[in-house]
Amino acid sequence: xxxxxxxxxRRLAQNKMAMGGLVVVATLFVVAFLANQLSPYSPDLIxxxxxxxxxxxxxxxxxxxxxxxxxxxIIHGSRVSLSVGFVAVGISTLIGMxxxxxxxxxxxxxxxxxxxxxxxxxxxxxxxxxxxxxxxIGPSIWNIMVVIGVTSWMGVTRLVRAEFLSLRERDFVQAAxxxxxxxxxxxxxxxxxxxxxxxxxxxxxxxxxAVLVESSLSFxxxxxxxxxxxxxxxxxxxxxNIEIAWWLSLFPGLAILVTVLGYNLxxxxxxxxxxxxxxx
Amino acid sequence: xxxxxxxxxxxxIPILFGITIISFGVMKIAPGDPISLYTDxxxxxxxxxxxxxxxxxxxxxxxxxxxxxxLRNMLVLDFGTSFAPDSRPVIDKILERIPITLLINLxxxxxxxxxxxxxxxxxxxxxxxxxDKGTTLFVFIGFxxxxxxxxxxxMMLLGIQLDWLPISGLHSLNYxxxxxxxxxxxxxxxxxxxxxxxxxxxxxxxxxxMRSNMLEVVRQDYVTTARAKGLxxxxxxxxxxxxxxxxxxxxxxxxxxxxxxxxxxxxxTIYAIPGMGxxxxxxxxMRDYPTIMGILxxxxxxxxxxxxxxxxxxxxxxxxxxxxx
Numbered sequence: 001x002x003x004x005x006x007x008x009x010r011r012l013a014q015n016k017m018a019m020g021g022l023v024v025v026a027t028l029f030v031v032a033f034l035a036n037q038l039s040p041y042s043p044d045l046i047x048x049x050x051x052x053x054x055x056x057x058x059x060x061x062x063x064x065x066x067x068x069x070x071x072x073x074i075i076h077g078s079r080v081s082l083s084v085g086f087v088a089v090g091i092s093t094l095i096g097m098x099x100x101x102x103x104x105x106x107x108x109x110x111x112x113x114x115x116x117x118x119x120x121x122x123x124x125x126x127x128x129x130x131x132x133x134x135x136x137i138g139p140s141i142w143n144i145m146v147v148i149g150v151t152s153w154m155g156v157t158r159l160v161r162a163e164f165l166s167l168r169e170r171d172f173v174q175a176a177x178x179x180x181x182x183x184x185x186x187x188x189x190x191x192x193x194x195x196x197x198x199x200x201x202x203x204x205x206x207x208x209x210a211v212l213v214e215s216s217l218s219f220x221x222x223x224x225x226x227x228x229x230x231x232x233x234x235x236x237x238x239x240x241n242i243e244i245a246w247w248l249s250l251f252p253g254l255a256i257l258v259t260v261l262g263y264n265l266x267x268x269x270x271x272x273x274x275x276x277x278x279x280x
Numbered sequence: 281x282x283x284x285x286x287x288x289x290x291x292x293i294p295i296l297f298g299i300t301i302i303s304f305g306v307m308k309i310a311p312g313d314p315i316s317l318y319t320d321x322x323x324x325x326x327x328x329x330x331x332x333x334x335x336x337x338x339x340x341x342x343x344x345x346x347x348x349x350x351l352r353n354m355l356v357l358d359f360g361t362s363f364a365p366d367s368r369p370v371i372d373k374i375l376e377r378i379p380i381t382l383l384i385n386l387x388x389x390x391x392x393x394x395x396x397x398x399x400x401x402x403x404x405x406x407x408x409x410x411x412d413k414g415t416t417l418f419v420f421i422g423f424x425x426x427x428x429x430x431x432x433x434x435m436m437l438l439g440i441q442l443d444w445l446p447i448s449g450l451h452s453l454n455y456x457x458x459x460x461x462x463x464x465x466x467x468x469x470x471x472x473x474x475x476x477x478x479x480x481x482x483x484x485x486x487x488x489x490m491r492s493n494m495l496e497v498v499r500q501d502y503v504t505t506a507r508a509k510g511l512x513x514x515x516x517x518x519x520x521x522x523x524x525x526x527x528x529x530x531x532x533x534x535x536x537x538x539x540x541x542x543x544x545x546x547x548x549t550i551y552a553i554p555g556m557g558x559x560x561x562x563x564x565x566m567r568d569y570p571t572i573m574g575i576l577x578x579x580x581x582x583x584x585x586x587x588x589x590x591x592x593x594x595x596x597x598x599x600x601x602x603x604x605x
Contacts, residue, residue: 116298120295120298120302122538123581124538125542127545132564135563135572136306136569137310137311215426215428219426220549222564239432239550249436250433253426253432253433257429260425261423264424
């Protein structure tokens with residue numbers, strides 16, 4: 001892709017915070033893929049003799065109300081968070097790119113309708129909308145992915161439209177038009193690949209946001225349902241035992257914090273590396 | 281000015297329609313219909329009774345007729361009766377909770393502005409200093425921290441370990457015995473944690489935004505001119521640069537309104553504050569559909585009015601907007 005050329009990779013590599021974010025993101029991938037190998041115990045292993053045990057050498061992060069090892073559950077919880085993040089962002093990016101391309105390329109009434117739709121969707125507090133839809137269609141990991149995706153495409157749409165508005169007038173597009181290229185071809189083969197830069201930034205930051213939303217939903221009990229481990233629903237247990245088991249409230253939250261921080265740093269780093277005004 | 285206001289209000293009408301259409305669509309997403317609670321697996325039901333029930337609730341009519349009826353009711357603020365055991369009109373339940381949520385949101389906004397703007401200015405003025413790096417770190421953590429986790433941690437630390445602040449409800453148990461001033465103090469103490477948690481994320485974002493705005497403004501020619509004229513740095517920053525940097529902040533404040541309203545679900549539930557967010561959460565848990573829809577629509581309309589207010593303030597602050605139309 002065009003953005004990988006030029007000085008983008010060099011600038012990104014020099015940005016220390018972005019590199020830190022990249023390390024976190026990569027580590028999370030490894031942890032999620034190798035969850036079964038890395039967990040000291042099975043996340044579902046109930047051990048009634050070790051209920052609510054504080055961190056020890058046997059259980060590095062303690063155990064929960066059913067004696068399950070917290071560390072193993074956190075490792076497996078990363079799978080949930082990452083899959084929700086990626087699927088939701090995939091959906092929202094797809095919708096956003098499509099609508100943004102249509103609005104930016106065709107202009108006129110198409111653009112007005114699409115942008116009005118964006119304005120309307122932005123009026124809804126997204127958390128309310130997500131909660132309402134989940135209330136109607138029931139909580140399951142698949143539903144959450146789709147609902148988060150369907151409520152976060154607005155930012156991408158605006159970005160893609162803005163890119164299209166400027167790219168549309170460029171010479172290479174005019175050349176393609178004069179050669180008789182059809183609309184679809186121009187949109188998907190010529191303009192869209194060059195509009196990917198802000199989309200990449202938005203997607204990275206979007207994963208962080210999706211992880212936060214999923215954990216909030218799971219915390220409230222309408223996300224991933226127990227006994228499946230999710231960092232959010234582990235914190236629900238933590239809240240119920242807040243006076244006697246601090247580790248149950250600390251470690252899952254820390255996991256969320258580190259994940260979101262990693263993706264945010266990476267996303268911001270990509271954005272800074274792509275910004276022509278920051279060139280030295 | 282009046283013309284601008286009129287134009288903006290007229291533009292709002294299609295958006296209001298859109299809000300109602302989407303809300304109605306959400307309602308219709310539910311598999312089955314509202315009466316399936318009674319009809320499914322019920323041996324006393326036969327086809328004729330089901331049809332009569334459907335006719336009674338208007339469910340046998342085409343979708344757009346149902347929508348129109350719902351819209352007409354909504355325009356007179358009739359959102360139906362709650363499915364909850366108290367069966368009260370939905371609008372009553374919502375109206376008694378709005379003031380508290382609005383109060384907390386307003387206090388959050390004020391807190392955000394009062395803290396974030398000076399931080400943003402100072403980071404911009406002393407760019408790359410220790411202060412700047414420190415606040416940048418704080419901002420990133422503020423973005424990444426889950427609100428409910430922060431609420432939990434603060435609850436654990438300040439409420440339980442140190443016992444400094446109350447952790448639930450709006451009033452203490454002996455509220456009735458308190459004098460007027462004691463009551464105000466008591467409510468204020470109960471509001472500290474919710475307002476802080478509500479403002480925290482927005483605060484981080486706002487200070488960063490303020491910083492990047494100030495950095496941009498300070499590079500402008502008129503600031504260099506002001507310095508060349510011999511004005512002291514204080515005047516340059518606070519009188520000339522600041523005004524122009526503040527303008528987009530108003531828009532950002534307007535845009536953060538839906539985030540505040542939506543976020544109220546979490547901290548109101550954790551801190552047991554009887555506001556709109558808590559009502560929404562309870563309605564979702566017990567599938568109280570009329571209340572869910574009512575809050576959804578009202579939440580969206582409040583956001584719309586918040587944006588309108590922000591636009592108005594922006595046009596008051598920036599004369600270029602008024603003249604351009």
